[in-house]
Amino acid sequence: MKARSALLALGEVVLWWAALVVLWLMLISTVYTLEWAVGAGAAGVGAIVARIGRRAVVRR
Amino acid sequence: MNGWLLAATAVLAVGLGASLWGVSTGPLGRRVTAQNLSTALLCPGLLLLAQGYDRTSYVDLALLLALLGPVGTLVFARLLADELAGDPPRAWGPTWAAAALGTVVVAVLCAVAGPGRAMVKLLIVGALLVGGNLIASRALSGGFAEVDRG
Numbered sequence: 001m002k003a004r005s006a007l008l009a010l011g012e013v014v015l016w017w018a019a020l021v022v023l024w025l026m027l028i029s030t031v032y033t034l035e036w037a038v039g040a041g042a043a044g045v046g047a048i049v050a051r052i053g054r055r056a057v058v059r060r
Numbered sequence: 061m062n063g064w065l066l067a068a069t070a071v072l073a074v075g076l077g078a079s080l081w082g083v084s085t086g087p088l089g090r091r092v093t094a095q096n097l098s099t100a101l102l103c104p105g106l107l108l109l110a111q112g113y114d115r116t117s118y119v120d121l122a123l124l125l126a127l128l129g130p131v132g133t134l135v136f137a138r139l140l141a142d143e144l145a146g147d148p149p150r151a152w153g154p155t156w157a158a159a160a161l162g163t164v165v166v167a168v169l170c171a172v173a174g175p176g177r178a179m180v181k182l183l184i185v186g187a188l189l190v191g192g193n194l195i196a197s198r199a200l201s202g203g204f205a206e207v208d209r210g
Contacts, residue, residue: 026180027123029116 009051016047064112068105071161075101089149092136092200097151099129100158100193104165107185111169116178123185130192137199148202155197162189 020043028035079101082094103125110118137144166186173179198204 023184026177026184027120 012051012054013047016050017043020046020050062112064108067165068108068112071101071105071108071165075158075161076105088140088143089147092133092140092144093149093151093154093197095136096129096133096193096196096200097154097158099125099132100155100162100189103129103185103189104162107165107169107182111172119181119185123181123188126185126188126192130188130196133196134199137196144200145202148200150201151197152201155193159190159193162186162193 017040021039024035024039024043025031028039076098079094079098083091083098085091103122106118106122106125110116110122163186166182166189170179170182173182
């Protein structure tokens with residue numbers, strides 16, 4: 001059960017990350033490697049914050 | 061001066077001018093409603109300026125404004141909840157007019173931009189602008205009474 005919830009948490013973060021990377025790619029003007037790296041990093045932080053925020057709202 | 065700049069000038073002069081006048085005069089409900097409308101009208105103005113001057117960086121300003129304008133209005137709605145509770149400002153006519161203006165501007169600019177990432181960006185700005193404006197107006201008119209006290 002614990003492994004399952006960890007897997008679910010990881011899946012949620014990966015989903016948030018993918019959505020945020022796509023959003024980043026849509027909002028920048030030119031796509032090159034550095035933009036990819038910065039976007040992926042920022043989306044990683046954003047994905048973790050998004051999961052924490054969603055849980056904070058749901059568990060009230 | 062091209063047509064885009066003319067349209068932007070009209071939006072800014074008529075829309076933003078009227079809403080700034082509303083912000084600076086009259087009772088509290090009118091002021092806070094006009095404050096909400098001012099960002100909803102400035103955003104299409106910036107989109108038109110971006111097209112008119114061919115400077116895509118203005119679209120980023122419009123994106124920020126579409127995101128932060130309604131957030132600012134929600135802060136006002138929360139802080140002024142007690143003052144607004146007696147007579148919540150309902151301004152659905154101007155709200156829908158601003159939403160229609162935003163929709164038309166975004167649709168026209170999308171048609172000009174053609175399919176691509178620029179079009180997706182415009183659609184994101186439009187969705188944030190119209191959705192945020194409607195949510196902020198509903199919050200001002202007391203539509204989210206259950207969350208007023210957190």
